[in-house]
Structures are given as structure tokens and as C-alpha cells.
Amino acid sequence: MNDQKPSLTDVRERIDHIDQQIQSLISERANWAREVAKVKGEGLSAIDYYRPEREAHVLRMVVDRNQGPLTDAEMVRLFREIMSSCLAQEDPLKIGFLGPEGTFSEQAVRKHFGHAAYGLPLGSIEEVFQEVVAGNADFGVVPVENSGQGMIQITLDMFLSSEARICGEVELRVHQCLLSRTGRLEDIKRVYSHPQSLQQCKTWLRINLPWAERIPVTSNAEAARLARHADDAAAIAGQSAGHVYGLKTVGEAIEDRADNTTRFLVIGRKLFPPSGNDRTSLLVTVNDKPGALYDVLSPLARHGISLNRIESRPSHDGKWQYAFFIDVSGHSADTPIKEALVEMEASLADLRVLGSYPVALP
Amino acid sequence: MNDQKPSLTDVRERIDHIDQQIQSLISERANWAREVAKVKGEGLSAIDYYRPEREAHVLRMVVDRNQGPLTDAEMVRLFREIMSSCLAQEDPLKIGFLGPEGTFSEQAVRKHFGHAAYGLPLGSIEEVFQEVVAGNADFGVVPVENSGQGMIQITLDMFLSSEARICGEVELRVHQCLLSRTGRLEDIKRVYSHPQSLQQCKTWLRINLPWAERIPVTSNAEAARLARHADDAAAIAGQSAGHVYGLKTVGEAIEDRADNTTRFLVIGRKLFPPSGNDRTSLLVTVNDKPGALYDVLSPLARHGISLNRIESRPSHDGKWQYAFFIDVSGHSADTPIKEALVEMEASLADLRVLGSYPVALP
Structure with missing residues (x-):
């Protein structure tokens, strides 16, 4: 190629040639996947x-190699779909999630398993666990944590009675914006949004819009639709909704916790080997006596294992027992964790490895 | 490679090498797309x-080149996503559709525009037309025909008053199956399904299950969920729902018209050049006098143009006027159609080319 600007025809010919190579490589990849x-x-x-x-x-590896122009997220998405298609040559994976279709949970399913997997919309988080354990779904995807509102208790509690194991995690990031037709704060008399989003932006609304009525609606997309029909209305929704509905941004990242991420767990029936960058979730049940938590944590500290999360719940089994959900960095097959677990088991009422699984991609 | 079965490690190394090449080609493609x-x-x-x-x-070209093992549909899907990502490097396309998310219409949007486009769920088919014409959406996707139930009148009527043009078509094919836990017809006392699906399978039900109660529910997935909890219930749903919910197939392709396809139109604001395999949609308004339809059709016949569809509607403008929606093979820039249109215009009250657009991929 010389300095001259290539013509549209030239560019298209080059793209055709590239497509031909991509296609033959995808076919080759699909053949090797059958070989596996x-x-x-x-x-x-x-x-x-x-x-x-x-x-x-x-x-x-895709992220490490990526040099643009596509973003890491887009390139990961394309490889996820290629893997999804290659895998689905046999009976595709069946993934249970909290329905109906079109929800945030389904987005998490697609982000993790691609579009060639079967989605199985279910009526409740309990049902997702049941269908996975019964083998009617191969995996399930359940929300476990919203950075604004903490752990989702119903999901944690399911692990107290269910045999399900954790096989992965997915993170969806959403920034909430205040959007309106005029773009002026002083015009706003009503704010539409999904109840959860209103909740997530409570502090910002109290400080910046104390006079405005908060009106809960079924979705943030619905809120944006309503807001564009009046000068005195606003919606809390993602930036993309503002773009899509032609609304101006009055406030950006207005959620009380700026890093508004929903974290989902992928549940299955068995444990998987290390991927090289993993997290381990433990469920520990202890008697309610002084120092119990200290006893739980000290072997982890001794072996230099970093604690990512800890959440205590009253146990279902005994009146004075507590369950701790503990997430640590690393895989239970790695030496430091393996050794710490042996020490913990010696002193504890009950210790279960819920799963060791790859840390979510950004 | 010799005759020996390659080890899992070997296969994975080969796949890694292939992925590296695919990724560098996708990046190169994205760079050329920016060049465009x-x-x-x-x-x-x-x-x-x-x-x-x-x-x-x-x-x-992707379909022509495809030699497996992936199906044409899967390979097309992957290239659709690659193009969608390359295109969305700038401000992504905004696509209006009849919401909410998760509907059949959204599936059509994703099949045609991939997942990197913005979906804009709207409240009605009218609103999709309005948002496209007003420029708030770049394109819209609206259902126009169900092979079981004919043309969707509300969509056709919108063209009588709207300036929207047709830029493409999308087809989604669904076979309805009767699914139940036992797989035995004689056990079934109740049939759950979406009202439209019950309607589509009316004849089959009347002949094969005259005794069974028909119970309309909100979706076919919901129907399948209900059916698996009882031995005397069945659901009408797609084959995949049976697979997903672990139901047995009692009857396959039970819809009254075996080729159960929903056809969608992609609407926009302008016409596009030929793709090599196109269809043209015409809107012709004539006075209600003897021979009017004959006058409309004869130039088409004379120029050897095949008629794909014809549908008459009372015109909104005049009491005794009729509008004909006519689909023909070819592009309005192609000589035979161009000549036929000139002849038709000479004799008719009103002739509009609604669009010339690529025929839907299977």
C-alpha cells in the first residue's frame, strides 16, 4: 500500500480476503473442537x-494479545461467540436463569456462555438451583451481589441447603445517569426509574433533587421513554438509554456507590481445575462462641491468602450456629489454600468448598 | 499430523494458534472498516x-464458502457479530423495535444487526415508524407477515401515511411442537401456549386433541414450564423448549401451515443500491374501477418480473380508492423493473417504491 488513499473498492476487496481467511480458520477451529x-x-x-x-x-489470552482497534470487551465477546458456536456442535449447554428473557440475568448468561447456548428462563432463584442439581439445566446463573446493595441473601442461603457448586462468576457494570429532555436540573419535577435504580441513587437524589417526586416504573428503558415526553420529567437509566432516547445527561454516575456492578455466580454440579487466575468460595459453619470467626480466618492469614469477601448468615441447621461465606484468591488445588483448608477442617464444625473458579473478566 | 490420535494438549495448542490468527485478522478487518x-x-x-x-x-459469500462443520446459520451469525463490532467502533446503530426486550422482534433485530447495535424497545409498531422517520432511531424492525396468519395489517397501513422506506427483511422460522412429560397423546387434558401459537395450531388440535382444554399463557416458555409439572398437561412450543425443559415430543411441526415463518421488515429513511439478490416493495393506489388491478400488474408481466406477494387494503385517502402492496423480485435500479415502473406511473393514480432490499438469508 502506498501513500495514496485506497478506494472503497480496494478496501472492500481487502476485507473480503480477510473474511475468507477468518472463515476458514473458524471452520478449522470448529473441526478441532470436535476432535476434543x-x-x-x-x-x-x-x-x-x-x-x-x-x-x-x-x-x-485474547485480552493480553489485543492491540485494538476493537475494545477488549468487544474482542472477548466475539471469541465468546466463536467458542459458543464450536461447543454447540453437539447438544448445546442448557443454562438456567431467573426469567423472563430480556432481563439483566439473561445478559449475564449471554456474556458468559454466548448465544449458541440454550437459555432456560425460570421462575425463581430457588428453581435455578433445583434445576441445576436435578440435572435439567447444565449450569445456572444467579445474581449474588450488587455493589450498591451488598450480597443477595436468597442466593447465599440456597448454598446452605443445596448441593450446587460454583463454577464461575460474571460481572455486569452499569452506571446510572440522570437523563432529561432539557438537560437542566431545575426543570425536573418527577424522576422515573426502576425501584432498584431509585434505591441505588437515593443519596444523590436527596442532595440534588429533594423536591422531585420519585416514580417507580417497570424498567429503566420505560423510564427513559416516559421522560422524553415532558420537560419536567427525568429518568434514571444507563448512558446508552440516554443516547438511544435522545435525552441529555443531567448527572453522570449518580449511584451512591460509584462502581455499580452486579455480580453473578455460575452454578453447576462439580468442581473444575485451576485456570491460572481463580477465586475460591468457602462455606464455613461454626458454633456461636467467642473467637469463632478468628479461628476461621487465622489459617488463611497464616498461609498468606487474601480474603476478597466475607458475609455471615444465621445457619439453617442450628439455632446458635452461624454460616460464613468466604471468598479468597486462588484455587483450592493450589498449595497454600489446600494447606489452609486442612488446618481449618481440623478445628471447625463444617467446611465446604462451594467452588474454585476463574475470576470474572472485566 | 500422523495417524495417532492427537492428545488434548496438542489440540489445545493448535486451537490457540488458530485463535491468534483469527484475532489478528479481526483486528485488521476492524482497521479496514475504519478506513471505509x-x-x-x-x-x-x-x-x-x-x-x-x-x-x-x-x-x-459466507454461505457460498461454508463447508462446515458449523451450519450456515451459525457461520452467518458469527460474521454478523464481527461486522456488528466493526461497525460499532463509531456511534453504533440505533434500532427501534416493538418491545419489551426478549421478544421475537428483538431476536429479529439481533439476527439482522448483531449485538453491538443499540436496541431501542418501543411501545407500538406506530412508534417504531415515528422514531425512524424523526431520526431518533436509525432503523426499525417491524413484523409484516406470519406465514400462518398472513400479512400484519397495522404494519402495511403505516406505509400509507409514513415516509419510511424498506431497507431489508428478516425471517425467523419456528416449528411448533406438542410437548408433554409422558409423551403420550391420550394423557393430555390441557394444552398451554401463547394465544398466537394456539391459533397457529388450531386444525391439528381440533383433529388430534378435540377433548383437551386450551389454556392461553404469556409465552411458550411459560407453557413448557407449566407442562412439566403434570402428566395430563402439554405445551405448544418450539423444539428447543422441549429439549430445555426435558419434555417429550408428542407431535412435530403441528402448525396449520408447515412453514411457520415470521417475516420482519427493516425500515429506514432512504433507499439503498442493489446487493445482487433483491426484492422490491411497491405501494400502488388506484381508483376502484373495473380492470384497475389488471392495469397495475400488466407492465410487470410484460417485463417478466416475478410477483412475490400482493395484498390490497382500503386506502386512507379516498373512499373508493384501494392500495395494493406488491412485492416483486429484483431491484428498482435493475432495467426490467425500472422500465415497468415508468409504464405503471403513466397509468396510475399513485405509485411509490417503498424499498428495494436484499432478500432475507435463510
């Missing part, structure tokens, strides 16, 4: 050779 | 250089 299936045995479903640790590793 | 944007001018949005005829051409 053959290595593992004939007549199997996708669930029999789906390896979350391998997928996480592949996607991390 | 530059050729067309700086500071433009995706809408300024989105070319449906070019995309259709690219996807047809």
Missing part, C-alpha cells in the same frame, strides 16, 4: 467437555 | 456508512 469431543469420548453432550477453566484461559 | 469510514468522511456515525447491500453480499 472425540478425545473425550463419543456420544457426549456439550456439558461433558465444557471446561470453564480452559475458556477463561483462552479469553485471558 | 475515513473514505466516506470524518466525524460520522455508523448510520452514515452502514450499507445493507454490502452486508448482504458479504453474508451470501
Whole structure:
């Protein structure tokens, strides 16, 4: 190519040539994926050779290699879809989630498993656990934490009675914006949004819009639709909704906690090997006596294991027992954690490894 | 590679090597896509250089080249997503559709524009037309025909008053199945399904299950969920729902018209050049006099143009006027159609080319 600007026809010919190569490589990849299936045995479903640790590793390499112009997130998305198609050559994975379709939970399913997996919308978080344990779904995706509002108790409590294991995590990030037609704060008399979003932006609203009525509606998209029909209305919704509905941004990242992420867990029936960058979730049940929590944590500290999260819940089993949900960095097959677990087991009422799984990609 | 079965490690190394090449080609493609944007001018949005005829051409080449193992539909899906990501490097396309999210219409949006476009869920088909014409949405996707139930009148009628043009078509194919836990017809006392699906399978139900109660529910997924809790219930839903919910197939392709396709139109504000395999939609308004329809059709016949569809509607303008919606094969820039249109215009009250657009991929 010389300095001359290429013509549209030239560019298109180059793109056609690139597409041809991409396609033949995708076909080759799909053939090798079948080879993997053959290595593992004939007549199997996708669930029999789906390896979350391998997928996480592949996607991390994609991020490491990426030099643009596509963003890491877009490039990861494309490889997720390529892997999803390759895997779905056999019986596709069935993924249970809290329905209906079109919810945030389904977005998490698609972000993690791509669009070639079957989505199985279910009526409740309990049902997601039940269907996974019963084998009607291969995996489930359940919300576990909203950075604005903490842990989702119903999900944690399910682990007290369910045999489900954690096989992965997915994070969806959403910044809330205040959007209106005029873009002027002083015009706003009503704010529409989903109740959860109103809750997430409580402090900002109290300080900046104490006079405005808060009106809960079924979704943030609905809020944005309503807001564009009046000069005295505003919506709390994502930036993209403002773009889509032609509204001006009055306030950006107005959620009380600026890093507004919903975290989902991928649940399944078994544990998987290390991917190289993992997290381990433990469920520890102790008697309510002084020093119990200290006893739980000290082996972890001794082995230099970093604690990511801890959440205590009254146990279902005994009146004076407490359950601790503990997330630590690393995989339970790694030496430091393995050793710490042995020490913890010696002193504790009950210790269960809920799962060791790849840390969510950004 | 010799005859020996390759190890899992070998296969994974090969896949890693393939992924590396795919990624560098996708990045190169994304760079060339930006080059196209530059050729067309700086500071433009995706809408300024989105070319449906070019995309259709690219996807047809993908189908022509495809030798498996992925199906044509899966390979097309992957290229659709790659193009969607490349295009969305600038301001992504905004696509209006009949909401909420998760509906059949959104599936059509994603099938046609991929997941990097912004979806804009709207409250009605009218609103989709309005937002496209007003420029708040770049394109809209509206259902126009269900092979079981004919043309969707509200969509056709919108063209009588709207300036919107047709820029594409999308087809979604769904076979209805009767699914139940036992798989035995004689056990079934109740049939759950969406009202539209019950309607589509009326004849089959009357002949095969005259005794069963028909119970309309909000979606076919909901129907399948209900059916798996009782031995005397069944659901009408797609085959995949049966798979997902672990139900047995009692009857396959039970819809009254076996080819159960919903056809959507992509609407926009302007006409696009030929893609090589196009369809043209005409709106013709005539006075209600003997021979009017014959006059409309004879130039088309004379120039050997095949008629795909014809649908008459009372015109909104005059009491005794009729509007004909006519779909023909070919593009209005092609000589035979161009000549036929000139002849038709000479004799008719009103003739509008609603659009010439690529025929839907299977």
C-alpha cells in the first residue's frame, strides 16, 4: 500500500480476503473442537467437555494479545461467540436463569456462555438451583451481589441447603445517569426509574433533587421513554438509554456507590481445575462462641491468602450456629489454600468448598 | 499430523494458534472498516456508512464458502457479530423495535444487526415508524407477515401515511411442537401456549386433541414450564423448549401451515443500491374501477418480473380508492423493473417504491 488513499473498492476487496481467511480458520477451529469431543469420548453432550477453566484461559489470552482497534470487551465477546458456536456442535449447554428473557440475568448468561447456548428462563432463584442439581439445566446463573446493595441473601442461603457448586462468576457494570429532555436540573419535577435504580441513587437524589417526586416504573428503558415526553420529567437509566432516547445527561454516575456492578455466580454440579487466575468460595459453619470467626480466618492469614469477601448468615441447621461465606484468591488445588483448608477442617464444625473458579473478566 | 490420535494438549495448542490468527485478522478487518469510514468522511456515525447491500453480499459469500462443520446459520451469525463490532467502533446503530426486550422482534433485530447495535424497545409498531422517520432511531424492525396468519395489517397501513422506506427483511422460522412429560397423546387434558401459537395450531388440535382444554399463557416458555409439572398437561412450543425443559415430543411441526415463518421488515429513511439478490416493495393506489388491478400488474408481466406477494387494503385517502402492496423480485435500479415502473406511473393514480432490499438469508 502506498501513500495514496485506497478506494472503497480496494478496501472492500481487502476485507473480503480477510473474511475468507477468518472463515476458514473458524471452520478449522470448529473441526478441532470436535476432535476434543472425540478425545473425550463419543456420544457426549456439550456439558461433558465444557471446561470453564480452559475458556477463561483462552479469553485471558485474547485480552493480553489485543492491540485494538476493537475494545477488549468487544474482542472477548466475539471469541465468546466463536467458542459458543464450536461447543454447540453437539447438544448445546442448557443454562438456567431467573426469567423472563430480556432481563439483566439473561445478559449475564449471554456474556458468559454466548448465544449458541440454550437459555432456560425460570421462575425463581430457588428453581435455578433445583434445576441445576436435578440435572435439567447444565449450569445456572444467579445474581449474588450488587455493589450498591451488598450480597443477595436468597442466593447465599440456597448454598446452605443445596448441593450446587460454583463454577464461575460474571460481572455486569452499569452506571446510572440522570437523563432529561432539557438537560437542566431545575426543570425536573418527577424522576422515573426502576425501584432498584431509585434505591441505588437515593443519596444523590436527596442532595440534588429533594423536591422531585420519585416514580417507580417497570424498567429503566420505560423510564427513559416516559421522560422524553415532558420537560419536567427525568429518568434514571444507563448512558446508552440516554443516547438511544435522545435525552441529555443531567448527572453522570449518580449511584451512591460509584462502581455499580452486579455480580453473578455460575452454578453447576462439580468442581473444575485451576485456570491460572481463580477465586475460591468457602462455606464455613461454626458454633456461636467467642473467637469463632478468628479461628476461621487465622489459617488463611497464616498461609498468606487474601480474603476478597466475607458475609455471615444465621445457619439453617442450628439455632446458635452461624454460616460464613468466604471468598479468597486462588484455587483450592493450589498449595497454600489446600494447606489452609486442612488446618481449618481440623478445628471447625463444617467446611465446604462451594467452588474454585476463574475470576470474572472485566 | 500422523495417524495417532492427537492428545488434548496438542489440540489445545493448535486451537490457540488458530485463535491468534483469527484475532489478528479481526483486528485488521476492524482497521479496514475504519478506513471505509475515513473514505466516506470524518466525524460520522455508523448510520452514515452502514450499507445493507454490502452486508448482504458479504453474508451470501459466507454461505457460498461454508463447508462446515458449523451450519450456515451459525457461520452467518458469527460474521454478523464481527461486522456488528466493526461497525460499532463509531456511534453504533440505533434500532427501534416493538418491545419489551426478549421478544421475537428483538431476536429479529439481533439476527439482522448483531449485538453491538443499540436496541431501542418501543411501545407500538406506530412508534417504531415515528422514531425512524424523526431520526431518533436509525432503523426499525417491524413484523409484516406470519406465514400462518398472513400479512400484519397495522404494519402495511403505516406505509400509507409514513415516509419510511424498506431497507431489508428478516425471517425467523419456528416449528411448533406438542410437548408433554409422558409423551403420550391420550394423557393430555390441557394444552398451554401463547394465544398466537394456539391459533397457529388450531386444525391439528381440533383433529388430534378435540377433548383437551386450551389454556392461553404469556409465552411458550411459560407453557413448557407449566407442562412439566403434570402428566395430563402439554405445551405448544418450539423444539428447543422441549429439549430445555426435558419434555417429550408428542407431535412435530403441528402448525396449520408447515412453514411457520415470521417475516420482519427493516425500515429506514432512504433507499439503498442493489446487493445482487433483491426484492422490491411497491405501494400502488388506484381508483376502484373495473380492470384497475389488471392495469397495475400488466407492465410487470410484460417485463417478466416475478410477483412475490400482493395484498390490497382500503386506502386512507379516498373512499373508493384501494392500495395494493406488491412485492416483486429484483431491484428498482435493475432495467426490467425500472422500465415497468415508468409504464405503471403513466397509468396510475399513485405509485411509490417503498424499498428495494436484499432478500432475507435463510
